[in-house]
Structure formats: structure tokens, C-alpha cells
Amino acid sequence: MSKAEVDNKHLVLKATLYDACRACGTTDRHFTQNDLLDLNIIPGRDLQTLLAIINALCREKLFVPCTDDGQPAWRWRPKEEADKYAQCDNEEQIIVYSLIDDAGRDGIWSQTIPKRLKMHENVFKNCIKHLLQKKLIATFKNVQNPTKKMFIKASLRPSEKATGGPFFTDQALDTTFVDMLKAFAYDHIKKQSTASTAKQRKNSAATGSGGIGRRTAAKVTKSQKNSTTPAVAAVVPKKRTADQMRGDTATRSDLVVMPAGYLHFPTIAEITEALTASKIVTDTVLDEAQVESLVICLMYDNLVEEVVVGDRKGWRVTRASKQSGESWMMKLQQQQQQQQTLADMEDISPTTFKNDGQDAPCFNCPVANLCDLGAPVGPHNCEYFATYLGMDAPIDQEGG
Secondary structure, rough: OOOHHHHHHHHHHHHHHHHHHHHHOOOOOOOOOHHHOOOOOOHOHHHHHHHHHHHHHHOOOOOOEEEEEOEEEEEOOOHHHHHHHOOOOOHHHHHHHHHHHHHHHHHHEOOOOHHHHHHHHHHHHHHHHHHHOOOOOOEEOOOEEEEEEEEOOOOOOHHHHHHHHEEEEEEEEEHHHHHHHHHHHHHHHHHHEEEEEOOOOOOOOOOOOOOOOOOOOOHHHHHHHHOOOHHHHOOOOOOOOHHHHHHHHHOOOOOEOOOOOOOOOHHHHHHHHHHOOOOOOOOOOOOOHHHHHHHHHHHHHHOOOEEEEEEEEEEEEHHHEEOOOHHHHHHOOOOOHHHOOOOOOOOOOOOOOOOOOOOOHHHHHOOOOHEOOOOEEEEEEEEHHHHOOOOOHHHHHOOO
16 A cells, blocks of 8 residues: 555544544543544554554644543544644744643643743743734733733633632622622521511610610609709700600511521522522522532621521521611612712621610720719719710719
8 A cells, every 4th residue: 555545544544533532522531542442443453553643633733642540541622722723833832832721721820831841931931922912822810829920721711710700800809799699698598597577666765765764754853853862863864856766666676586496497509599590690600619608708707607407407697686677788789879989888787786785885884893873983974874875964064
């Protein structure tokens, strides 16, 4: 058989073997020598012929050498990607482009290439310059090492490991998007893990803002007349307006925790499904691991806690009786609609309620052990207590 006939035969076998590999698996599949022979393309399973065909496919960049369990193997490359190697002007550019190609979606650091290839810095820079001009490669930033210059094939999109996933935009953490996701997850957990009493408690009209029971004006006046101690006047808060008293209707939560054994606390899968169905996530897909990281952040903020009932692992809000029925998500949307600048934006977090005495200065007073009626420190001259009761000044300074 003449050389021309052998070349024509190899040309046919090369195309047939390549098409057979494409039909048998994706670009990630590794074909060993026995795998290629089992395709029944090589006549008589001749190893010399197989070796010649493999070398021809590797020269044309249609086959990529690799290993499989320590044995030599090959994987096929699409013709469109193989044609890009023909745009390289010399062998140095081919080697550099091949190394960037092998790095895949994770990319490769610029200083790794010349060190691995033992290439002179000027030669490397010249190769990179031509590859960038031909738009065969591109640069990007890795969120784990933002100061490092990374290269990747222009036709590939960086992996989530390199870009940070859906929580990052242009290699920077999108705090606004993350806050919206956390707010939605929190509102969903709160809705599914609590029940409403359908009414808000209202403070009694006879109760002051500080939670100290007020007597009627007539009784107070009478007690003041019979008392010789100025401390009695200290417990009488300043008269408040109707608007101030109207604000007391929202000092209690109407949410109650679900009873023990409740089987419908939302799971990570259910939260992920609800988040996917919402209008918040439109151009990306969040998996359960990413949603779980959001819920873990809420747990570290002491907003939610894990609940295990049987084999079901769910989540519920902490201190349900102190949580507001107001939507955290709604508060964030209202802030965005106001188009506030980053400097003017406030740190919006879920509203929690406090009991009547939780803000009293007495609980954190450093001289509480010295405070007493008639003592140098007492209710009659306490500045903090006067502010707490809504008074302009302590009693002794008002001449009371």
C-alpha cells in the first residue's frame, strides 16, 4: 500500500474515531487505549495504527492527553475550540494558550504560567499580549485573591469558586442583594413558624411610657399633699400628648410560637423553593447549600434557630413573642424606593419588642447600690430616670 493510500486511510479512520468518541460521551470523559480499541474503528485492533491516529488528532488539538487511574488517556475537544489553536502564531503562544485552556473555569494566575513553563518573562508577556489582542483569553479577578491577575479562556465563564457565586457582582460582594435574600428567608421562616393572635395588645391608658402604674391626678395630688418626701413626686411622669400615647398600641407583638411537636417548620429545601419562586432571584439559580448559608447567617444574628422534630430538620424564629409582624423585606424595599445613597442608608434589621421595664436605667446603673430615698443619689435627682419618665429635669431641679 502506497503512502498516499495509507494517509487517506488514516484520514478516514481519524474522522471516524473522533465522531465515535463524540457520540460515546461528553468532553469530560476519558478514553483509555482499550476504550478506543473497543469502539471497533481500528482494523484488527492494530496498536500502531491507533497510535498514528491518536497522534494526528493530538496535533490538530482534537484530542487532549490526560490520565485515568494512572493510565494514559485522552478526551475529545470540540472542533470550534480546536480551531482557536490555529490562530496562534508560534509554538510559545500555543503552549501558553494550552495551559490556560487546561485551567478551565477556575482560571490560572499570571505568575504561575512562566514558572510552570520555565519561560522568559518577556516571551510570556509577548504571548499574553497577542492572545489578548486576538480575544482568545481574558482577565478576571478571583474573589479569594483579588490582587492576583488571573487568565481564562475568553469563551468560558469563571466558576463560582472564582467569582464567589450569585452573592458577588463584578467580583464584589453584593450586600444589597444578600440583605434582600436574608430578609425574604427570615420573613418566610417567621410566617411558617409562628401564629398570630389576630389582635395587638394595647397598653392600659392608666400606664405610663416607662411602665410605672399611674394613679389618677386626684389621687396623686392627694398623696403628694400627705407626703413630705420629694421622692414620691419622682414617680409621677410628665403628662404626655395623645399622639405619644397612641404610639403605645404597637409595643407588643401579636405572634406566638408554634406548640411542641409542630411538624411544619420550614426546611432548607422549602425555603429554597420559595426563594426560587419569588421575584427576587431572576437571572441566577440558588441551590440549597447557598440558601443554607443565608439561614446560618440569620442563626448567628440570633434571629432564627434550628428545630429537629423526628427526622425533620426545620427552622423557626427566636423569641417569637417579641418579633414584630412587620415584614423585614418590606422595610428594605421601602428604603430602596427612597433611593438613598450608601452613606445615608440605615442598618435595617427586624423589629423586636421590649417589655415595659427593659429600658429602665436602673438595671444598668453603676451606682444602683447607693440609690435610696433621701440618699445623695435617688429618684429625686436622677438625670437618667427623669429622661426615662419624659421629664425635662429631675424633680429637685424643677423645684418639686
